[in-house]
Amino acid sequence: MPLSQDDINGCREAFNKFDKDGSGTIDASELKATLNAMGQSPTEEEIFQMISQVDDDNSGEIEFAEFLKVIENQKDSAAKANDETDTIEAFVALGGNGDKTGEISTDKLRAVTKDFGLTIDIEKLIRETDTDGSGKVDYAEFKEMMA
Ligand SMILES: [Ca+2]
Ligand SMILES: [Ca+2]
Structure with missing residues (x-):
């Protein structure tokens, strides 16, 4: 720039x-x-x-x-x-919508983390993000997670 x-x-x-x-x-x-x-x-x-x-x-x-x-x-x-593009793309890839609506399931998150062999502590992230234990993460929560 x-x-x-x-x-x-x-x-x-x-x-x-x-x-x-x-x-x-x-x-x-x-x-x-x-x-x-x-x-x-x-x-x-x-x-x-x-x-x-x-x-x-x-x-x-x-x-x-x-x-x-x-x-x-x-x-x-x-x-x-x-730039949020990467976050939105990831959100969509996990089952959310491109306009930041929709939710992704924490099961899906776990599976992807495992598939990619990521070393992040996904259980801890999920516990911190999905505080009501609904098993769903919306865009705001997901973004927080990626931050
Ligand atoms: Ca110099
Ligand atoms: Ca000088």
């Missing part, structure tokens, strides 16, 4: 906060200082990993273009998290 001009302006501000010495790049100590200020205490290794994940030109520092990409990636994954 492309960033808007507003996003880029916001990134520039954030970048400048990180870039304490105004060198135009964020180095390891600047990243660490900023994260510390945010109440996080990453180890040297974690800092190194964060930088190397985005450091396309292997300069050991984060340039603005690399910083933008981090924000862009975060935006993408946030957009994906909001």
Whole structure:
């Protein structure tokens, strides 16, 4: 998802906060200082990993273009998290309706979980979701389950 001009302006501000010495790049100590200020205490290794994940030109520092990409990636994954398509598809596959109506049976859920060899604790999920023990899960409950 492309960033808007507003996003880029916001990134520039954030970048400048990180870039304490105004060198135009964020180095390891600047990243660490900023994260510390945010109440996080990453180890040297974690800092190194964060930088190397985005450091396309292997300069050991984060340039603005690399910083933008981090924000862009975060935006993408946030957009994906909001995207319900997968949840609805799964709901339909289990016997619900595409318009989020209908219910799926917990028996079906158990069977599918087993078929796919999923390691989730489906009994626990069902107990937590189907609190009235009706053996049926509606879309809202299913979505909660997938969250
Ligand atoms: Ca700097
Ligand atoms: Ca770099």
